[in-house]
Every structure is written in C-alpha cells, then in structure tokens.
Amino acid sequence: MTDEIIIALPKGRILKEALPVLARVGITPEPAFSDENSRALKFSTNVPGIAVIRVRAFDVATFVAHGAAQLGIAGNDVLMEFDFSEIYAPVDLCIGRCRLSVAEPAEQAANDDPRSWSHVRIATKYPNITRQHFAKRGVQAECVKLNGAMELAPLLGLSSRIVDLVSTGVTLRENGLAEVEVITEISSRLIVNRAAFKTNPAVVPLVEKFRRAVADAAA
Incomplete structure (x- = not known):
C-alpha cells in the first residue's frame, strides 16, 4: 500500500x-x-x-x-x-461553467411549450439526470444513450430532443437546434x-x- x-x-x-x-x-x-x-x-x-x-x-x-x-x-x-x-x-x-439543457429543432421550438409534454424521447449521455428531471413533473422520458455527436440525433430522426451541456450555444445553432429548458447550472x-x-x-x-x-x- x-x-x-x-x-x-x-x-x-x-x-x-x-x-x-x-x-x-x-x-x-x-x-x-x-x-x-x-x-x-x-x-x-x-x-x-x-x-x-x-x-x-x-x-x-x-x-x-x-x-x-x-x-x-x-x-x-x-x-x-x-x-x-x-x-x-x-x-x-x-x-x-456551463449548463445542462434540453434542446430541439429550432422550428419545433418556436411553437413548443415544455410544460405541455407528457412523453419525450431524448438522446443524451445523462439518462439518469434526464429521467429524474422529467419524472419530477410527471413526464415520461425515453432516453437514447449517446456518448457524443448529440446534435445529430434530431437531424437523423433518432430522437426529437437532446439533453447536453451548453456553453455558448453556437454548436446548437449551427446544427439547427434551440435551447428550450435549462435543467441545471454546471x-x-x-x-x-x-x-x-x-x-x-x-x-x-x-x-x-x-x-x-x-x-x-x-x-
């Protein structure tokens, strides 16, 4: 030892x-x-x-x-x-410092209200945090576990939304996504x-x- x-x-x-x-x-x-x-x-x-x-x-x-x-x-x-x-x-x-956020395609986000969700399919490398976050308000979260390239998931139909770390938001915007909800500050x-x-x-x-x-x- x-x-x-x-x-x-x-x-x-x-x-x-x-x-x-x-x-x-x-x-x-x-x-x-x-x-x-x-x-x-x-x-x-x-x-x-x-x-x-x-x-x-x-x-x-x-x-x-x-x-x-x-x-x-x-x-x-x-x-x-x-x-x-x-x-x-x-x-x-x-x-x-950054934040853990929910994001979805920008055109979808324009007319979407996270408070109306009852079931979500989300790509993330944080399935435990994601499920716990949505469970607190009675939303069922189906998580697709990814370790990277999260922004591709909505683009290719793997999921409608993602949960990922966001700093400046540039990567989201360049991939046609918009931040719709902050889960926690990091x-x-x-x-x-x-x-x-x-x-x-x-x-x-x-x-x-x-x-x-x-x-x-x-x-």
Whole structure:
C-alpha cells in the first residue's frame, strides 16, 4: 500500500481551466504532462508524493469513488449522473461553467411549450439526470444513450430532443437546434474519496489549499 496521493484530472476543456487552479495550490505536473505526443496517463508533480492522472471526464468520478485516486476534478453533471456515495465534493472550483439543457429543432421550438409534454424521447449521455428531471413533473422520458455527436440525433430522426451541456450555444445553432429548458447550472468541483478524507492525514490539508486558492482567486 502506498501513501501517494493521486489527483484525477479530466481531459479536454476543463483541464485548461484546472491547471491554473493546481498552480495556485502549488502543484505543477511534470513537463511530459503537456506533451501532446505522450501516451503516458500518470505523471509526477513538483510535490513529492503527489501524482496526477489524465482520464475522461466521466471516469474521474469512478477513479475517485473506488479509491484508485484520492482526489479529482469533476463537473457536477458527472456527480449528479453517477451519484457515488463514496465521493465528497467539498469545494466548488468555479471553473468549467456551463449548463445542462434540453434542446430541439429550432422550428419545433418556436411553437413548443415544455410544460405541455407528457412523453419525450431524448438522446443524451445523462439518462439518469434526464429521467429524474422529467419524472419530477410527471413526464415520461425515453432516453437514447449517446456518448457524443448529440446534435445529430434530431437531424437523423433518432430522437426529437437532446439533453447536453451548453456553453455558448453556437454548436446548437449551427446544427439547427434551440435551447428550450435549462435543467441545471454546471461547474467543476474538487472531489475526494470519503475513506481517504478520513484516513489519509495529507488529504484534508490539501483540500484546504484548494479552498484557499478558490477564495484568493475570487477576492
């Protein structure tokens, strides 16, 4: 067993915003981390005993929940979708801001009222959040699970609507879709394995460093 602390970081857009947060905490990954040609997934840092891994955004929560990583950075969309009891999310990092929304073809949206729906067929990679959202108002949601290219679903007749992350809305508009309902606002959180939080004495001070880094950035 090792006392090494592993921080799981998400690939993609959030990573660019997460690295400055890590820097304010005093953690800098080794140069190979920024090498786009590197096939490595685990990297050392300038802090002895702390390493980082780079995984898919949806997998960050899984690594942390099962104790393979002690900390991670994940959007609350991921946390809501999986709802792992083993995860504690003590700090909103105030990065990766966007929203989880329902969208449909623009010509359909012009004369549509979500309050009138009784049954919807929706393409999404968030089936649990989607079903729970619509169930609260008695709407049956039939979810088609996709991991990407969500905007193609209405275009090709796979579903009449989608639920996906929206930032600027440009992708929706370019694919003839319009946002009709916001399910929830999204930001990225520092997440911690609950067992590690209780048993590893180095974890709590590290969480506090993240908390201070966010507070200092907002000041």
